[in-house]
Amino acid sequence: MRKNRKSLAAAAVMLALSMVLAACGPKQSAPPPSNGGGTQTQTPSQQQPTNQAPKSKVGGELNLRLDQDPDILNPILSSSAYGSMIYGLVYSSLFDFDTSWAPKPDLAKSWETSEDGLTFTVYLREGVKFHDGAELTAEDVVFTMKAIKDPGYTGPRAASLSSVEDIIAKDKYTVEFKLAEPFAPIFTNINYGILQAKLFEGTAIADMENHPVSWNPVGTGPYIFKEYVRGQYALLERNPNWFRSEEEGGAPFIQTIRMKVIPDDQTALAALENGELDVETPPPAEVKRLLTEYQGKLIPVQYERNGWGYMLLNTTRAPLDDVKVRQALTHALNRQAIVDVALDGEAVVPPGPIPPVSWAYKQDLKTLDYDPAKAEQLLQEAGWTKGADGIYEKNGQKLELQFFATAGSSLIEALATMARQDWEKVGIKVDVQLMDFNAMNETRLQPGEYHIAFQAFNLGLDPDSLYSLFHGKFAQPNAQGLVTSFNRMRYDNPEVNALLEEGRRESDPEKRKEIYGQAQQLIVNDAPVILMYSNLYTDFHTPRVKDVVNFPGGGATLDYLYQWYIEE
Amino acid sequence: MTGLTRFLVKRVLNMIPLLFIVTILSFGVMQLAPGGPEYIILSAEADAMSDPAAVEALREKWGLNDPIPVQYFRWVGNMLQGDFGRSYYYRLPVKEVLGTALPNTIQLNVFALFFIYSLSIPLGVISAVRQYSKTDMVVTATAFAGQAAPSFWVATMLIWGVAMKSNGLIPTNGIATPGINFDTYGWISVLADRARYMVLPLTVIVFGGLTGLTRYMRSSMLEVLREDYVRTARAKGLAEKVVIYKHALRNAVLPILAVSGGLLSSMVGGSVIIENVFSWPGIGRVAWQAVNNRDYNVSMAVMLLGAVLTMIGYLLVDIAYVWVDPRIKYD
Numbered sequence: 097m098r099k100n101r102k103s104l105a106a107a108a109v110m111l112a113l114s115m116v117l118a119a120c121g122p123k124q125s126a127p128p129p130s131n132g133g134g135t136q137t138q139t140p141s142q143q144q145p146t147n148q149a150p151k152s153k154v155g156g157e158l159n160l161r162l163d164q165d166p167d168i169l170n171p172i173l174s175s176s177a178y179g180s181m182i183y184g185l186v187y188s189s190l191f192d193f194d195t196s197w198a199p200k201p202d203l204a205k206s207w208e209t210s211e212d213g214l215t216f217t218v219y220l221r222e223g224v225k226f227h228d229g230a231e232l233t234a235e236d237v238v239f240t241m242k243a244i245k246d247p248g249y250t251g252p253r254a255a256s257l258s259s260v261e262d263i264i265a266k267d268k269y270t271v272e273f274k275l276a277e278p279f280a281p282i283f284t285n286i287n288y289g290i291l292q293a294k295l296f297e298g299t300a301i302a303d304m305e306n307h308p309v310s311w312n313p314v315g316t317g318p319y320i321f322k323e324y325v326r327g328q329y330a331l332l333e334r335n336p337n338w339f340r341s342e343e344e345g346g347a348p349f350i351q352t353i354r355m356k357v358i359p360d361d362q363t364a365l366a367a368l369e370n371g372e373l374d375v376e377t378p379p380p381a382e383v384k385r386l387l388t389e390y391q392g393k394l395i396p397v398q399y400e401r402n403g404w405g406y407m408l409l410n411t412t413r414a415p416l417d418d419v420k421v422r423q424a425l426t427h428a429l430n431r432q433a434i435v436d437v438a439l440d441g442e443a444v445v446p447p448g449p450i451p452p453v454s455w456a457y458k459q460d461l462k463t464l465d466y467d468p469a470k471a472e473q474l475l476q477e478a479g480w481t482k483g484a485d486g487i488y489e490k491n492g493q494k495l496e497l498q499f500f501a502t503a504g505s506s507l508i509e510a511l512a513t514m515a516r517q518d519w520e521k522v523g524i525k526v527d528v529q530l531m532d533f534n535a536m537n538e539t540r541l542q543p544g545e546y547h548i549a550f551q552a553f554n555l556g557l558d559p560d561s562l563y564s565l566f567h568g569k570f571a572q573p574n575a576q577g578l579v580t581s582f583n584r585m586r587y588d589n590p591e592v593n594a595l596l597e598e599g600r601r602e603s604d605p606e607k608r609k610e611i612y613g614q615a616q617q618l619i620v621n622d623a624p625v626i627l628m629y630s631n632l633y634t635d636f637h638t639p640r641v642k643d644v645v646n647f648p649g650g651g652a653t654l655d656y657l658y659q660w661y662i663e664e
Numbered sequence: 665m666t667g668l669t670r671f672l673v674k675r676v677l678n679m680i681p682l683l684f685i686v687t688i689l690s691f692g693v694m695q696l697a698p699g700g701p702e703y704i705i706l707s708a709e710a711d712a713m714s715d716p717a718a719v720e721a722l723r724e725k726w727g728l729n730d731p732i733p734v735q736y737f738r739w740v741g742n743m744l745q746g747d748f749g750r751s752y753y754y755r756l757p758v759k760e761v762l763g764t765a766l767p768n769t770i771q772l773n774v775f776a777l778f779f780i781y782s783l784s785i786p787l788g789v790i791s792a793v794r795q796y797s798k799t800d801m802v803v804t805a806t807a808f809a810g811q812a813a814p815s816f817w818v819a820t821m822l823i824w825g826v827a828m829k830s831n832g833l834i835p836t837n838g839i840a841t842p843g844i845n846f847d848t849y850g851w852i853s854v855l856a857d858r859a860r861y862m863v864l865p866l867t868v869i870v871f872g873g874l875t876g877l878t879r880y881m882r883s884s885m886l887e888v889l890r891e892d893y894v895r896t897a898r899a900k901g902l903a904e905k906v907v908i909y910k911h912a913l914r915n916a917v918l919p920i921l922a923v924s925g926g927l928l929s930s931m932v933g934g935s936v937i938i939e940n941v942f943s944w945p946g947i948g949r950v951a952w953q954a955v956n957n958r959d960y961n962v963s964m965a966v967m968l969l970g971a972v973l974t975m976i977g978y979l980l981v982d983i984a985y986v987w988v989d990p991r992i993k994y995d
């Protein structure tokens with residue numbers, strides 16, 4: 097149960113995941129809903145002012161788990177999901193996202209894109225106050241964005257603002273983003289917690305990480321930072337003057353939020369069952385037991401992961417440079433059966449690279465389903481013949497492939513074993529090697545010394561997530577022959593590249609849907625990856641916590657925490 | 665006392681080359697680990713990972729692109745001036761990261777050591793004196809169980825079997841109830857609160873640590889009991905108690921002392937599992953996370969700390985020998 101809307105991209109991560117892969121990859125960030133949408137002006141609220149909020153809802157203490165100590169508590173510098181759990185509630189960003197993942201107002205009241213698509217103007221809400229009482233203005237937004245673009249900046253977010261050339265405060269409440277080229281996914285790319293410029297006055301951006309405010313955050317969000325004791329807990333308190341209180345009916349409601357650092361999953365599970373934690377995502381193997389044993393005592397929140405465990409196929413290495421061989425590998429796998437066993441049914445086979453929950457999902461996608469006969473037919477078309485030992489061969493070379501995966505996960509072991517058997521049935525011999533994740537990346541994936549590899553990837557809310565994974569410009573090895581990007585399949589299809597570029601430029605959602613639809617189909621046909629599973633996650637919360645929202649791809653995300661309340 | 669001073673100086677001087685080797689090993693081990701801190705930081709953003717310039721910029725800023733020997737000597741040089749560098753992950757000085765964790769580990773292990781010694785020595789003696797008796801069987805069986813049972817398993821069992829059944833008396837995790845401090849509560853409430861949190865981790869450490877020492881004590885006592893001077897003492901008609909606790913025990917303790925030197929550091933290292941399972945905010949947990957995050961400076965500092973503790977441990981043992989064994993002189 098870690099996630100946060102403010103660092104959307106922080107969710108589209110992949111490294112950490114692969115270490116914790118299936119069991120507990122950091123989950124998708126999830127943005128809360130709000131009223132209205134698109135370019136619009138906020139309707140004046142008809143709800144009661146904060147101080148008249150229903151008394152019964154305000155109060156209580158919520159206990160949450162931090163899996164690890166957070167790194168720095170600065171929304172533009174932090175690179176951990178644990179940091180974002182804290183600063184995500186303390187800071188607000190420009191936008192929120194609704195349940196179909198479309199942008200909604202937060203600090204931004206409305207926005208518009210110029211005719212040529214090169215100027216993106218954001219109109220801010222007026223009268224928004226930081227927790228220290230200062231008013232948030234366009235200068236703060238400009239400061240935050242410019243800090244990320246500063247040469248001395250030491251955080252991970254610079255690349256997401258690379259399409260932004262300049263940020264200008266037009267007046268006190270208007271900010272203009274000057275773009276190098278039209279860029280539709282801008283909402284997720286500039287959606288970071290807005291810092292207060294004045295507090296960092298006189299500090300070089302390179303020194304921002306040493307500034308006390310980076311550890312004692314002062315934001316405009318629904319919760320006020322109180323305390324963080326390293327190794328033990330963080331404490332947040334309700335912001336009674338939150339700028340969205342009126343429209344949310346007096347939210348936030350919960351008085352204090354205590355986050356305890358509990359690194360061990362089993363311990364956290366015990367704490368949940370013992371009532372010491374109010375929300376927790378248990379290890380997948382425990383879900384079935386909790387559902388029956390704690391029926392009524394713990395409330396499940398089930399959702400599909402916005403991301404997948406997948407096999408990378410090295411598209412530049414023979415024989416996988418032949419698309420038919422890649423398709424044959426895909427057809428040969430009974431993915432549903434594998435997933436049912438390896439994940440105990442707690443997962444679905446993703447139809448394509450965009451999940452069905454997204455607005456950009458292509459409904460009539462044609463997938464490469466389990467069909468061993470088709471697999472053999474494709475191999476024969478590609479010039480392979482079956483040898484005496486039942487293994488296909490071509491020009492005296494046997495169809496023997498190397499498969500690399502991370503060691504130490506029973507899920508991956510089961511998955512690899514079953515996949516190997518499926519492939520062997522159609523006549524493809526696969527040698528499975530399990531190794532350390534980082535070692536695998538450095539010695540196998542980056543240099544392209546592999547045929548098949550297994551990893552996991554989490555997507556963002558915008559279909560542009562496909563860009564960094566499938567665009568051919570990331571497939572080119574550097575001077576040392578390494579591919580350090582996520583496109584370690586070295587997949588480069590000019591048609592897909594063009595579509596992914598067009599999808600970024602086009603601002604009309606209908607047209608984008610069409611564009612990404614084509615890209616999804618091409619990627620499925622080219623089979624640079626075999627998408628194995630999207631986990632079905634289950635968060636549990638105690639019944640005393642009410643109005644917990646189940647966000648598609650995010651579950652009981654903290655992004656909606658302002659709607660929760662406690663009733664003992 | 666000049667003997668002791670000379671001895672100490674000699675020993676400390678001997679440590680220098682050893683420490684030098686340890687720094688090379690600590691540094692080398694981190695270099696060997698695939699992946700670097702820049703990837704951990706940047707992996708928060710898919711875009712950043714696709715941007716080799718971002719990776720380079722961080723490597724450059726942190727000096728990771730410099731030749732390995734340059735990096736090594738810079739690290740050692742800074743350390744000689746008391747600067748252990750910064751944590752890449754936390755963006756804090758290493759001293760600050762370790763400084764909050766170390767006292768917690770020490771607190772737990774001081775108690776653990778106390779209980780381990782005050783239990784294992786009598787248990788070992790009883791076992792030896794009543795060799796093959798029922799008591800000996802029980803002690804031996806318990807000792808083997810403690811040795812065989814993995815501590816994470818024992819810890820988890822205790823959480824589920826004790827903490828969760830205790831109605832909140834024994835907490836499942838943590839080190840203290842937030843808010844209970846000396847200012848607003850009396851020291852009795854504070855100590856009682858800390859004790860509640862310490863019971864389970866302490867039990868696991870003591871159970872695990874007890875076994876080895878009890879077995880050592882037993883066999884060393886058995887050996888001593890067969891010695892001529894024990895027979896002589898008995899022949900003189902001394903009471904069995906005097907024979908055992910005055911004549912035999914002092915000699916039997918010597919080998920125990922010899923193995924104790926490594927205990928100081930092994931407890932820091934051995935805390936990784938305990939600290940993780942019980943959410944004890946100690947140095948083992950910091951170390952574990954630092955290795956996962958490729959937080960070089962933190963990892964290296966912890967390794968170095970372990971080495972220094974080992975050396976100090978053995979130095980203390982050598983000093984302690986003189987008190988126990990009058991035959992040994994410092995020169």
